Amino acid sequence: MKFYVCIKQVPDVNAPLQIKDGKLVQDADRNILNAYDASAVEEALVLTEAHGGEVEVVLAGPEKAKETLRKALAMGAHKGTHIVTSGDEPFDSFSFGKILAKFFSDKEYNFILCGKQSQDTDSGLTGSILAELLDKPYVTNAVGLKLEGETLTVKRQGDAGQEMIEVPSPGVVTCSNDMNDPRIPSLKGIMQSKRKPVETISVADIDAGVSADDVKTRVLSFEEKPEREPGKKYEGEPEEIAREVARLLDSAESVI
Amino acid sequence: MSTLLTYISVNDGKIKRSSLEVLSRCNQLAKEKGLTSAALVVDQNPGAVTDTLKKYGPSVIYTIENPIFKNHLNTPLLKALSAAVEKINPKLVAFASTEGSKDILGALAANRRASALADMSEFELTDNGVKGKRPVMASKIISAVEAEGECVMITVRSGSYDVVEQEGDTSVEPIDFSFSDDELRLTLKEIISSSSDRIDLSEAEVVIAAGRGVKDEEGRNLISELASVLNAGVGASRALTEAGDYDPSLQIGQTGKVVSPQLYIGIGISGAIQHVAGMANSKVIVAINKDPDAPIFDIADYGLVGDLYKVLPPFIEEIKKVKSEK
Ligand SMILES: Cc1cc2nc3c(=O)[nH]c(=O)nc-3n(C[C@H](O)[C@H](O)[C@H](O)COP(=O)(O)OP(=O)(O)OC[C@H]3O[C@@H](n4cnc5c(N)ncnc54)[C@H](O)[C@@H]3O)c2cc1C
Numbered sequence: 001m002k003f004y005v006c007i008k009q010v011p012d013v014n015a016p017l018q019i020k021d022g023k024l025v026q027d028a029d030r031n032i033l034n035a036y037d038a039s040a041v042e043e044a045l046v047l048t049e050a051h052g053g054e055v056e057v058v059l060a061g062p063e064k065a066k067e068t069l070r071k072a073l074a075m076g077a078h079k080g081t082h083i084v085t086s087g088d089e090p091f092d093s094f095s096f097g098k099i100l101a102k103f104f105s106d107k108e109y110n111f112i113l114c115g116k117q118s119q120d121t122d123s124g125l126t127g128s129i130l131a132e133l134l135d136k137p138y139v140t141n142a143v144g145l146k147l148e149g150e151t152l153t154v155k156r157q158g159d160a161g162q163e164m165i166e167v168p169s170p171g172v173v174t175c176s177n178d179m180n181d182p183r184i185p186s187l188k189g190i191m192q193s194k195r196k197p198v199e200t201i202s203v204a205d206i207d208a209g210v211s212a213d214d215v216k217t218r219v220l221s222f223e224e225k226p227e228r229e230p231g232k233k234y235e236g237e238p239e240e241i242a243r244e245v246a247r248l249l250d251s252a253e254s255v256i
Numbered sequence: 257m258s259t260l261l262t263y264i265s266v267n268d269g270k271i272k273r274s275s276l277e278v279l280s281r282c283n284q285l286a287k288e289k290g291l292t293s294a295a296l297v298v299d300q301n302p303g304a305v306t307d308t309l310k311k312y313g314p315s316v317i318y319t320i321e322n323p324i325f326k327n328h329l330n331t332p333l334l335k336a337l338s339a340a341v342e343k344i345n346p347k348l349v350a351f352a353s354t355e356g357s358k359d360i361l362g363a364l365a366a367n368r369r370a371s372a373l374a375d376m377s378e379f380e381l382t383d384n385g386v387k388g389k390r391p392v393m394a395s396k397i398i399s400a401v402e403a404e405g406e407c408v409m410i411t412v413r414s415g416s417y418d419v420v421e422q423e424g425d426t427s428v429e430p431i432d433f434s435f436s437d438d439e440l441r442l443t444l445k446e447i448i449s450s451s452s453d454r455i456d457l458s459e460a461e462v463v464i465a466a467g468r469g470v471k472d473e474e475g476r477n478l479i480s481e482l483a484s485v486l487n488a489g490v491g492a493s494r495a496l497t498e499a500g501d502y503d504p505s506l507q508i509g510q511t512g513k514v515v516s517p518q519l520y521i522g523i524g525i526s527g528a529i530q531h532v533a534g535m536a537n538s539k540v541i542v543a544i545n546k547d548p549d550a551p552i553f554d555i556a557d558y559g560l561v562g563d564l565y566k567v568l569p570p571f572i573e574e575i576k577k578v579k580s581e582k
């Protein structure tokens with residue numbers, strides 16, 4: 001069983017940030033493994049531990065993103081490929097979808113796992129773009145995976161309920177972080193990760209036909225969210241504050 | 257004349273309100289720019305909703321009818337949408353943002369060589385595409401974005417636009433569609449659906465959200481009681497959907513659903529940014545938390561500092577009283 005997991009390095013949304021002249025400035029350059037991708041790695045590891053096989057992680061990103069690739073290797077992934085970009089290209093999900101599709105075009109695999117979305121942009125496009133470009137069946141928003149033979153049964157979180165869907169190999173699945181708690185790399189895992197094979201390719205050598213000029217979606221600027229007017233805190237006797245606020249929801253707000 | 261096409265989500269024979277929000281916005285843009293606003297219904301029985309849909313005044317309602325659309329599966333939906341886009345050749349295809357539309361947006365756009373923007377909170381047309389806004393960084397920040405292309409596809413967050421009824425002549429045009437089982441590639445084995453009589457969270461006027469502070473059955477009973485008094489939808493933080501106390505489809509936040517009710521009441525919820533990402537656009541926010549420094553108080557209009565087990569019973573009782581006085 002061969003799993004590939006597409007992983008991305010993203011800025012930590014918990015780090016303080018500011019907007020200067022329409023640009024996003026992080027106080028600290030804190031970058032992490034996209035949480036949804038961490039869940040995808042975890043799930044691939046659990047499945048290969050139970051059924052045998054190999055997990056390879058693929059990351060397209062700048063040189064500094066190598067630490068994120070190492071993190072996935074420290075979790076237990078067997079090898080990795082780093083498709084190196086300059087980090088300045090205005091690439092969107094389509095660009096990465098095309099780069100990854102070209103990368104996978106001559107690879108053998110059973111399943112490619114992606115995160116359901118990037119934690120910083122919430123786009124959630126790359127996985128299904130990749131599946132379409134590779135002409136493979138896909139399921140998004142997986143909250144559970146089960147492997148029987150070469151068939152993966154995906155529990156997908158839909159709008160109202162959960163759908164159990166069988167995907168034949170080879171296929172693509174995008175993962176929610178609601179399916180597991182990704183393991184924290186052990187010291188041993190971190191030591192071992194340093195010896196694991198990482199192939200490095202430049203994005204130009206992938207020759208996916210993406211360039212800054214043909215990116216069709218662009219971020220123009222960033223803006224603060226309109227602030228909410230600060231509200232009021234009610235402290236004191238539970239009985240009293242509860243009754244007071246209940247009344248106000250009617251008399252002042254007319255929402256009940 | 258160029259068309260703005262709104263995909264209408266239908267669930268159990270009912271149109272999702274968020275699709276009507278998108279349609280209303282497209283109607284308005286079509287009027288401003290002299291374009292055609294059309295709606296597309298892909299369902300096992302589109303005829304059941306066309307009369308209702310006419311009240312919102314699209315010029316054309318395109319329908320694709322097939323029993324396969326009883327349940328969501330991306331393969332037939334992609335084939336249907338691809339056929340519709342090919343026939344109609346729209347400038348814009350707009351969807352309400354749902355798990356169903358997020359499932360296919362990227363693949364459809366890749367298939368039609370269109371560009372795509374997900375989860376917009378505002379959008380307008382430009383000479384060669386679409387521009388607008390979308391929340392990013394767990395909705396802490398708004399990003400102004402644009403997409404170029406002869407066809408742009410977008411999903412729109414619920415609550416972004418008002419629903420407006422409008423008079424007009426609407427024609428209904430069925431689009432031919434066939435689908436055979438061997439095109440499916442995926443097999444839908446089972447649907448584990450949560451009870452269907454429940455109030456749809458993304459459309460509820462009042463939402464009660466339970467968090468880790470709701471520890472036990474007693475707490476959950478208080479939540480249910482409050483919800484029934486207020487006729488509210490019940491949601492939960494990830495802490496409780498993960499623990500199995502609430503159905504996963506009830507999760508509110510970055511991974512879960514976006515809600516924008518008139519009234520949101522967060523109970524025993526700390527207010528992590530990933531939760532707030534899904535509820536910050538609520539009109540009135542009430543929080544009940546025993547920790548006076550809980551981040552949820554930074555965005556709450558009414559912050560009740562106290563133990564939920566002590567605050568909720570008199571709160572429920574007083575609301576009952578207020579209601580009975582009306
Ligand atoms: C990528 C990503 C996506 C995520 N997506 C989501 C999402 O969609 N939705 C979501 O909710 N979370 C999401 N999370 C998780 C999120 O970060 C928080 O962990 C989660 O929201 C915490 O839930 P909580 O507020 O219920 O629990 P806690 O943070 O543990 O807060 C519990 C609160 O209850 C209070 N409390 C305890 N007892 C009482 C009492 N008796 N009376 C009153 N108050 C009490 C405490 O003071 C505390 O503030 C995501 C995380 C990541 C990394």
Ligand SMILES: Nc1ncnc2c1ncn2[C@@H]1O[C@H](COP(=O)(O)O)[C@@H](O)[C@H]1O
Pocket residue numbers: 006007008034036037058059060061093096113114115116117118121122123124125126127
């Ligand atoms: N640069 C990248 N390198 C590897 N995988 C990526 C990259 N960009 C996106 N992905 C994958 O696609 C998913 C969704 O991305 P997005 O469309 O940006 O929300 C991520 O969770 C990753 O699994």
